[in-house]
Amino acid sequence: MIRLESVSKSFGKHGEIRAVRDVSFTAPDGQITGLLGPNGAGKTTLLRMLGTLIVPDRGVASIGGLDVVRDLFAVREHIGVLSDARGLYPRLTTRENIRYYGTLHGLPDALLDARIETLIHTLGLDALADRRTQGFSQGEKMKVAIARALVHDPATILLDEPTNGLDIMSVRALRDQLRQLRGAGKCLLFSSHVMQEVAALCDRIVIVGAGHVVAQGTAAELIAQAGATTLEDAFVSLLGTGEGLAA
Amino acid sequence: MPGQSVASPQERVLAVARKELLDTLRDRRTLLVTLLPALIAGPLVLLLMFSVIASQLDKVRELKLPTIGKERAPALVAFLERQQVTLTIAPSDFETKIRAGEMDVVLVIEEKFEADVAEGRAGTVQLIYDRSRDRAQSAIRETEALLRAYNRQWGSQRLLLRGMAPTVGNPLNVESIDLATPQQSGAFLLFFLAYYGLFAAVMGGMAIALDVTAGERERQSLEPLLMTPARPLELVTGKWMAVAAFNAVVVIITLTGYYLTLRFAPLPAVGVPFLFSARELAWFLVVLVPLIALLPAVMLFMGTRSRTFKEAQASVSLVIFAVSIIPVVQLVQQKKDPDWIAWIPVSGQFSLLGQVLRGEGIPLAHLAASFAVPLALTVGVLLLVTRMLSRESILAGK
Numbered sequence: 001m002i003r004l005e006s007v008s009k010s011f012g013k014h015g016e017i018r019a020v021r022d023v024s025f026t027a028p029d030g031q032i033t034g035l036l037g038p039n040g041a042g043k044t045t046l047l048r049m050l051g052t053l054i055v056p057d058r059g060v061a062s063i064g065g066l067d068v069v070r071d072l073f074a075v076r077e078h079i080g081v082l083s084d085a086r087g088l089y090p091r092l093t094t095r096e097n098i099r100y101y102g103t104l105h106g107l108p109d110a111l112l113d114a115r116i117e118t119l120i121h122t123l124g125l126d127a128l129a130d131r132r133t134q135g136f137s138q139g140e141k142m143k144v145a146i147a148r149a150l151v152h153d154p155a156t157i158l159l160d161e162p163t164n165g166l167d168i169m170s171v172r173a174l175r176d177q178l179r180q181l182r183g184a185g186k187c188l189l190f191s192s193h194v195m196q197e198v199a200a201l202c203d204r205i206v207i208v209g210a211g212h213v214v215a216q217g218t219a220a221e222l223i224a225q226a227g228a229t230t231l232e233d234a235f236v237s238l239l240g241t242g243e244g245l246a247a
Numbered sequence: 248m249p250g251q252s253v254a255s256p257q258e259r260v261l262a263v264a265r266k267e268l269l270d271t272l273r274d275r276r277t278l279l280v281t282l283l284p285a286l287i288a289g290p291l292v293l294l295l296m297f298s299v300i301a302s303q304l305d306k307v308r309e310l311k312l313p314t315i316g317k318e319r320a321p322a323l324v325a326f327l328e329r330q331q332v333t334l335t336i337a338p339s340d341f342e343t344k345i346r347a348g349e350m351d352v353v354l355v356i357e358e359k360f361e362a363d364v365a366e367g368r369a370g371t372v373q374l375i376y377d378r379s380r381d382r383a384q385s386a387i388r389e390t391e392a393l394l395r396a397y398n399r400q401w402g403s404q405r406l407l408l409r410g411m412a413p414t415v416g417n418p419l420n421v422e423s424i425d426l427a428t429p430q431q432s433g434a435f436l437l438f439f440l441a442y443y444g445l446f447a448a449v450m451g452g453m454a455i456a457l458d459v460t461a462g463e464r465e466r467q468s469l470e471p472l473l474m475t476p477a478r479p480l481e482l483v484t485g486k487w488m489a490v491a492a493f494n495a496v497v498v499i500i501t502l503t504g505y506y507l508t509l510r511f512a513p514l515p516a517v518g519v520p521f522l523f524s525a526r527e528l529a530w531f532l533v534v535l536v537p538l539i540a541l542l543p544a545v546m547l548f549m550g551t552r553s554r555t556f557k558e559a560q561a562s563v564s565l566v567i568f569a570v571s572i573i574p575v576v577q578l579v580q581q582k583k584d585p586d587w588i589a590w591i592p593v594s595g596q597f598s599l600l601g602q603v604l605r606g607e608g609i610p611l612a613h614l615a616a617s618f619a620v621p622l623a624l625t626v627g628v629l630l631l632v633t634r635m636l637s638r639e640s641i642l643a644g645k
Contacts, residue, residue, distance in 0.1 A: 051474045054639045076476045077253065083474065085642075087467030091273035092266075103262040104475040106254030132273075148471070 001187055002027040002050060002156060007059030009045055015057070019045040021211040022059070027189045027204070029155075032182050034202030035191035038239065042211040043191040044084050047160045050189070051081045063156050064187075077105065080154030082162050086145040090134035094125055097133060098147050105152035112151070119147040122180075124173065139170035146177070156187045163197055175201050199231050209239045259477045263485025264492070267459050271493060277454045285451070285501040289443050290508035296439065310389050313337035316356035320370070323356070326397045345376060351383035352376040352390050440523065441600035442574050444502055445593070448535045449570045451497030452490040452543040453563055459486045460550025460632075461559035470642055479636035483547065483629050490543035498539060502531050523604075530603040534614070537621035538596055542570075544628040551632050551641075573597065589616040592624065 003026045011017040020042045027033035035043050048054045049061055052072045061068045066075045088097050095116055102112040120129050123143045133144055163171045182188060192198050198205055199219060206216040215222055215238045219231050226234035311333045317324055324334060337353045344350040355373040364370040376387050403413035463469045509523045546563055553559035574597040584598040595617040602609055
């Protein structure tokens with residue numbers, strides 16, 4: 001369970017860039033929550049705060065009951081993050097890339113071996129397992145990065161635009177993967193600027209624009225709230241009014 | 248599973264160090280560029296310097312003196328020949344040959360030499376040479392010295408014939424006493440040994456230090472790494488361990504290269520009992536330990552500070568320039584280093600390396616002093632890097 005209460009974050013010398021303003025929402029376990037918003041809406045900043053890399057100026061954020069500021073390292077053990085930056089080590093093989101993170105998470109060898117095998121298999125990386133990641137395609141790199149983020153079987157999974165640069169086959173494979181994780185009771189938070197992505201996968205949607213939450217709920221609730229007929233119309237009308245897309 | 252299995256800090260530090268070493272060993276181009284000079288450059292420079300010195304020594308040992316007018320001064324010729332000088336007949340175009348560097352010095356005994364001497368005037372001999380040629384210096388010096396010696400001997404004999412003590416004509420007696428031990432004579436050559444050893448400690452860790460910091464950032468793998476349970480201090484310690492270990496290997500390879508070259512290569516005998524035995528090798532390593540630790544830390548700092556690999560390389564080359572110029576300044580000064588120099592990083596190490604090479608013992612206090620500052624700095628710089636990695640701004644500008 002992810003919970004944010006009135007979280008704000010500004011950047012710049014005098015805090016003049018207000019990236020996130022008074023954001024509150026929850027993402028329950030066993031569901032995929034979509035964080036939907038245009039570029040620059042504050043999605044990556046929100047995920048970095050949840051990933052404990054930056055500290056909120058105001059408000060409280062917690063994951064699985066652990067405060068992201070106070071219980072920093074406990075949170076890091078608890079989450080798996082596919083961040084905006086997802087570089088691999090090109091001179092290490094797929095297996096070695098995943099293993100490095102598993103070791104840092106303290107998995108005992110036997111368990112780690114088993115986890116790596118499972119991940120390599122479910123993500124379809126078998127043929128690439130012992131190849132260096134140098135020269136992998138976007139999709140292949142993404143799969144390795146996902147495997148790396150999931151190696152310690154985290155209860156909460158944060159994904160920042162995971163479908164960026166993926167072909168349709170990889171996107172579908174990724175969706176299946178995420179649904180399986182949801183079935184296993186994980187809490188998933190998925191950010192995207194692509195409405196169709198979110199609509200196809202998410203149980204709940206949080207629409208953010210210009211740093212604050214514009215609307216949240218299930219797809220049906222959002223459509224009703226906007227008085228629209230499709231989610232796309234709802235998205236545009238919810239964002240377009242006020243400061244949404246223009247920001 | 249979360250919470251069930253947590254690695255200890257030591258395990259995480261080792262995991263980081265292991266990964267960075269593996270990553271570096273896979274980077275063949277960097278390995279080649281770092282290790283090849285270490286293996287080859289040193290021995291090559293040594294061979295070169297040895298043959299230059301040897302050829303100069305040969306010249307001194309068997310001085311050949313092309314002469315014009317040998318028959319005009321039989322006593323002088325006899326004196327020179329007693330001093331192991333080989334007198335030959337100089338060709339008529341000797342001036343051209345001297346300018347071309349084919350001859351070092353030519354002795355010309357003037358035609359009226361005998362007549363002058365017979366009439367009690369000073370006989371004149373000419374030495375013809377080109378002072379600007381370094382290689383000729385020792386031959387020139389040697390010939391001048393021999394002629395002065397002959398002059399003195401001849402003068403003394405004349406004074407004796409006139410019933411006067413030779414000291415009347417030579418009231419000042421100059422004795423040169425060379426205090427250089429045999430090992431000190433080779434000091435200049437050995438400067439290069441010390442310099443290269445120092446340089447290996449400076450350069451050895453550079454590529455890897457930048458790769459694990461600026462490279463990590465440029466590859467976009469830093470952000471996910473910072474979200475693992477590994478503390479920034481553990482990441483920094485692990486990375487430093489990998490870089491320092493690699494640096495140590497480069498230094499060991501460089502020095503071993505010297506050791507093997509000096510011991511087994513068919514070097515020309517230069518008459519200097521040159522000591523770079525296993526003992527000196529071990530002392531070199533001990534003396535260089537503080538730099539093997541400090542420079543990787545400084546380079547990690549530079550790499551972390553920089554946004555890109557290129558920027559990092561630029562700032563690191565400044566460090567390298569500063570470090571490599573210090574020994575040269577010390578050498579040019581040609582003063583005996585004061586005792587407090589041991590406290591100063593780089594200068595202290597260079598001074599101690601010189602002491603090792605001159606066969607002097609190193610006082611334990613000096614060695615301790617030379618460790619203190621660099622090791623304290625290493626800890627300080629690593630803590631600084633840790634603080635940088637803990638800041639939000641580390642993510643900016645990617």
